[in-house]
Amino acid sequence: MRLPYRQRPLPGCRGGPHLDGRTSCVCQDPRVIQQWWHSAVVYQVWPRSFADSNGDGVGDLRGLIGKLDHLSDLGVDVVWLSPVYPSPQVDNGYDISDYQDVDPLFGTLADLDELIACLHARGMRLVLDVVVNHTSDQHPWFVESRSSRTSPKRHWYFWCDQPPNDWTSLFAGPAWQLDEATGEYYLHTFAREQPDLRWEEPQVRAAVVDLLRWWLDRGVDGFRLDVISMISKDLDKPEGILGFGPDLHDHLHELHREVFAGRDLITVGETPGTSVEQARLLTEPERRELDMVFEFEHVSLDRGVSKWDVVPLTLPTLKRCFETWQDGIGSGWNSLYWDNHDQPRVVSRFGDDGEHRVASASTLATVLHLHRGTPFIYQGEELGMADARFTSLSDYRDLESLNHYAEAVARGQPPEQVLAALQRTSRDNARTPVQWDSSQHAGFTAGTPWIPVGSAAGTVNAAAQRNDPHSVLAHYRRLIRLRHEVPAVAYGDFTLLLPEDERVWAFTRHYEQVELLVVANLSAQHVVPALDGWQDGELLLGNLPEPGPVLRPWESRVLRR
Numbered sequence: 001m002r003l004p005y006r007q008r009p010l011p012g013c014r015g016g017p018h019l020d021g022r023t024s025c026v027c028q029d030p031r032v033i034q035q036w037w038h039s040a041v042v043y044q045v046w047p048r049s050f051a052d053s054n055g056d057g058v059g060d061l062r063g064l065i066g067k068l069d070h071l072s073d074l075g076v077d078v079v080w081l082s083p084v085y086p087s088p089q090v091d092n093g094y095d096i097s098d099y100q101d102v103d104p105l106f107g108t109l110a111d112l113d114e115l116i117a118c119l120h121a122r123g124m125r126l127v128l129d130v131v132v133n134h135t136s137d138q139h140p141w142f143v144e145s146r147s148s149r150t151s152p153k154r155h156w157y158f159w160c161d162q163p164p165n166d167w168t169s170l171f172a173g174p175a176w177q178l179d180e181a182t183g184e185y186y187l188h189t190f191a192r193e194q195p196d197l198r199w200e201e202p203q204v205r206a207a208v209v210d211l212l213r214w215w216l217d218r219g220v221d222g223f224r225l226d227v228i229s230m231i232s233k234d235l236d237k238p239e240g241i242l243g244f245g246p247d248l249h250d251h252l253h254e255l256h257r258e259v260f261a262g263r264d265l266i267t268v269g270e271t272p273g274t275s276v277e278q279a280r281l282l283t284e285p286e287r288r289e290l291d292m293v294f295e296f297e298h299v300s301l302d303r304g305v306s307k308w309d310v311v312p313l314t315l316p317t318l319k320r321c322f323e324t325w326q327d328g329i330g331s332g333w334n335s336l337y338w339d340n341h342d343q344p345r346v347v348s349r350f351g352d353d354g355e356h357r358v359a360s361a362s363t364l365a366t367v368l369h370l371h372r373g374t375p376f377i378y379q380g381e382e383l384g385m386a387d388a389r390f391t392s393l394s395d396y397r398d399l400e401s402l403n404h405y406a407e408a409v410a411r412g413q414p415p416e417q418v419l420a421a422l423q424r425t426s427r428d429n430a431r432t433p434v435q436w437d438s439s440q441h442a443g444f445t446a447g448t449p450w451i452p453v454g455s456a457a458g459t460v461n462a463a464a465q466r467n468d469p470h471s472v473l474a475h476y477r478r479l480i481r482l483r484h485e486v487p488a489v490a491y492g493d494f495t496l497l498l499p500e501d502e503r504v505w506a507f508t509r510h511y512e513q514v515e516l517l518v519v520a521n522l523s524a525q526h527v528v529p530a531l532d533g534w535q536d537g538e539l540l541l542g543n544l545p546e547p548g549p550v551l552r553p554w555e556s557r558v559l560r561r
């Protein structure tokens with residue numbers, strides 16, 4: 001039986017179970033204070049497409065509650081729940097109009113309380129997604145702020161007579177929107193329905209502190225902080241829209257002091273464009289800011305002038321990027337991810353979603369999870385779900401994709417060319433319903449799904465994999481158990497091997513007297529990696545049966561000595 005999370009001993013800790021609720025101790029690497037989330041695995045739920053309980057074609061909280069056995073069976077420790085707050089849903093909930101309630105589309109506050117209780121009873125925790133760089137334009141704060149130039153909440157947002165810069169919104173078009181009523185412009189980094197909050201205003205920061213404390217008092221175990229690096233901006237900097245402004249660390253330090261300190265929780269900040277140096281400053285424990293950040297470097301390597309422009313990527317480049325973050329994070333800590341609700345699915349992007357779908361999905365998982373950091377699994381990734389690759393514009397729902405299509409075609413780009421780009425890069429590739437079984441609508445809904453179900457649902461689904469020891473799902477179970485049982489997975493020092501090899505990704509993890517070798521073939525050829533001294537290594541995990549002297553296409557292994 002899984003112990004409730006406060007009584008589970010830390011891997012490698014000689015102190016035994018921490019019955020006094022302490023969740024950290026100085027056992028091994030003096031630079032890193034061991035935390036429960038170092039050996040945890042997080043599962044992201046994007047509720048709109050997870051499981052629908054009332055047949056309206058949209059996923060909801062009761063649907064999630066009904067699938068907790070799947071998460072317990074998988075062995076994950078934390079659920080990251082993307083936004084379920086009241087929202088006009090312009091950006092699928094990342095435009096919040098009330099931070100302290102649940103949108104009826106997803107359920108009620110009572111449903112969320114029940115989810116928290118059910119997760120805790122199963123030894124799991126809940127991390128809420130909080131979007132406080134911007135609100136919805138329907139949020140009472142903004143409604144009041146735009147009501148008049150002298151509104152007491154005018155300074156809660158960015159208003160000006162003339163745009164002080166020519167920033168472009170990340171969802172296309174100018175980032176400054178004229179408000180006819182008051183004749184002033186307001187800033188929106190994303191859609192015009194997502195006006196940016198002005199964190200220099202102390203009342204704004206106080207309001208955010210209050211809502212975060214409110215959720216923690218309700219039993220939530222942490223936060224994923226949306227585009228948190230953007231809360232401090234330098235309006236005079238041409239590329240300033242990505243944030244990292246002069247007050248960022250002060251704002252995060254204040255949040256840590258006022259909200260996070262002294263509480264047993266996990267915080268991960270989304271920081272598009274962050275460098276490893278900035279990430280180290282944001283996550284080093286002694287700086288008291290965040291526990292982890294999501295960097296975007298490894299998911300930008302196959303992108304050219306824009307996210308819509310896919311360029312070739314070599315394995316050495318990808319390996320070097322991971323090595324940079326392994327070595328450069330210092331006493332900070334990395335998050336590890338391939339997929340989320342903003343990225344196309346990795347098996348289609350860096351793997352092979354055709355002949356070698358199962359082997360490539362499990363090998364990409366092994367390589368990611370055996371790096372040093374906390375892994376994040378996105379719904380459906382544990383099933384090896386592939387990109388949607390819609391062929392008709394009418395199937396797309398994502399504002400960012402539809403805005404891009406309209407803008408690119410208006411600029412004269414051939415529609416079929418733009419559609420081809422969306423097939424590779426659109427966020428909707430990751431937003432099709434989770435494929436639970438081979439029934440109509442993949443068991444996601446009894447109604448009509450809000451977005452089409454993926455074409456492979458008939459064969460690629462949870463029911464088909466649950467009792468199949470060779471499935472992607474079975475491999476994820478074993479991978480997560482390995483992190484829970486082998487301290488070197490969480491804490492081993494990282495060393496990249498064969499950096500220039502175009503097909504093999506190999507590295508070691510060294511912890512106390514234990515050394516792990518991770519060797520993976522990321523090609524459709526048979527390869528014999530030039531690795532000496534591991535003949536007698538103990539096989540801890542392989543993704544293909546009967547391992548031999550040769551690595552088969554997309555085969556990977558974890559050995560211990």
Ligand code: TEU
Binds near residue numbers: 094131226270342
């Ligand atoms: O994403 C921020 C972000 O950087 C993404 O928009 C990214 O640039 C792009 O989608 C990659 O294609 C966060 C949320 O994760 C995203 O879902 C929201 O749309 C966005 O912020 C605004 O809240």
